[in-house]
Amino acid sequence: MGVVGAGQLGRMLALAGYPLGIRCLFLDRSAMAPAAQVAPIITGELEDAARLAELAARSEVVTFDWENISGAALAPLEKLTLVRPPRAALEVSQDRMSEKALFSKLRIPVAAHAAIDSKEELVSAARKLGLPGVLKTRRLGYDGKGQFVLRGQGQIDEAWAAIGGLGLIYERFQEFSREVSIVGARSAQGESVFYPLSSNYHGGGILHYSIAPFANAGLERIARTYLKRVMNALAYVGVLTIEFFVVKGRLVANEMAPRVHNSGHWTIEGCVTSQFENHLRAICNLPLGSTRALGHTAMVNFLGNMPDRARLLAVDGLAFHDYGKEARPGRKLGHCTILKSRATERNLALADVLKSIQWT
Numbered sequence: 489m490g491v492v493g494a495g496q497l498g499r500m501l502a503l504a505g506y507p508l509g510i511r512c513l514f515l516d517r518s519a520m521a522p523a524a525q526v527a528p529i530i531t532g533e534l535e536d537a538a539r540l541a542e543l544a545a546r547s548e549v550v551t552f553d554w555e556n557i558s559g560a561a562l563a564p565l566e567k568l569t570l571v572r573p574p575r576a577a578l579e580v581s582q583d584r585m586s587e588k589a590l591f592s593k594l595r596i597p598v599a600a601h602a603a604i605d606s607k608e609e610l611v612s613a614a615r616k617l618g619l620p621g622v623l624k625t626r627r628l629g630y631d632g633k634g635q636f637v638l639r640g641q642g643q644i645d646e647a648w649a650a651i652g653g654l655g656l657i658y659e660r661f662q663e664f665s666r667e668v669s670i671v672g673a674r675s676a677q678g679e680s681v682f683y684p685l686s687s688n689y690h691g692g693g694i695l696h697y698s699i700a701p702f703a704n705a706g707l708e709r710i711a712r713t714y715l716k717r718v719m720n721a722l723a724y725v726g727v728l729t730i731e732f733f734v735v736k737g738r739l740v741a742n743e744m745a746p747r748v749h750n751s752g753h754w755t756i757e758g759c760v761t762s763q764f765e766n767h768l769r770a771i772c773n774l775p776l777g778s779t780r781a782l783g784h785t786a787m788v789n790f791l792g793n794m795p796d797r798a799r800l801l802a803v804d805g806l807a808f809h810d811y812g813k814e815a816r817p818g819r820k821l822g823h824c825t826i827l828k829s830r831a832t833e834r835n836l837a838l839a840d841v842l843k844s845i846q847w848t
């Protein structure tokens with residue numbers, strides 16, 4: 489399997505591939521990238537046509553852990569090998585406007601929003617859609633980067649100075665009670681499986697921790713319906729994630745990711761088949777595996793610095809994941825997952841673990 493990008497998602501894919509006899513080959517700039525530490529790599533720029541062609545020639549199927557690769561760079565590979573998930577899914581998810589247009593077309597609720605290319609448009613959108621709101625870049629924004637929360641008209645100059653320019657979106661701020669996400673996988677034959685909902689806690693726009701399963705049968709049924717609609721509309725193959733806000737008991741879609749997702753890392757220890765294994769199974773035409781949860785889990789991200797490993801490993805039922813990255817503020821360096829048979833035990837262990845974690 490060829491993988492464009494050798495980050496932590498690629499690393500966990502490669503590790504899931506070994507027991508299945510699926511070998512991964514990566515393309516990334518650095519031979520020290522997280523996935524390159526566990527599997528072979530072609531080093532080069534991620535959009536270098538010759539390197540991509542080499543990756544495709546040496547792979548039966550190409551996938552990506554880096555979702556910002558352009559459709560134009562990926563398109564020629566389709567003549568050489570299978571590219572999964574489909575390029576159309578990648579392209580839709582790369583632009584917050586087209587993502588919201590797809591959701592709306594599929595009758596999936598989204599926040600009121602408008603495309604913004606000038607300060608004047610921002611002034612009028614804030615007036616028309618209301619405040620507070622969030623100004624975001626349409627493309628290349630992730631983990632809260634390229635976002636500004638506007639609380640009043642008086643902040644428009646400040647917002648514009650921070651991220652102003654072409655290609656923005658203004659969204660009405662969602663007064664959510666929680667954030668949840670659903671991860672699912674679809675095979676080329678159209679078979680699909682869905683993981684239990686995960687409840688996600690962010691700080692500064694970046695995921696801090698998740699608990700799963702988040703038991704809410706009503707919301708889960710609707711989330712599955714929405715995810716299935718998107719999968720079918722895109723003839724999707726692989727793992728797909730949608731993140732939602734829960735607003736007054738209703739799901740409002742925030743964004744989708746055409747790949748395995750941070751809020752699904754708990755499935756490695758928490759489910760019969762992990763999201764990584766199901767992505768591999770889906771794109772390699774193998775039967776999809778059970779998404780049944782094995783207990784109650786919490787997944788905690790390590791951001792900016794690594795916690796005391798020995799201290800965490802002393803927690804019963806904890807699994808530790810180090811991505812092999814250099815520490816840098818705000819960078820995802822690893823995570824841990826706590827698996828318990830009861831939710832109350834999970835909550836106690838989570839509270840204990842959080843005492844050892846500092847997000848920097």
Ligand code: AMP
Pocket residue numbers: 599622629630631632633659660661662663667690692693694731742743
């Ligand atoms: P995103 O990059 O769109 O996933 O945004 C990162 C995080 O910022 C989300 O998980 C929310 O916590 C927050 N956020 C983004 N958009 C909104 C919004 N329209 N209303 C309220 N919070 C938001």
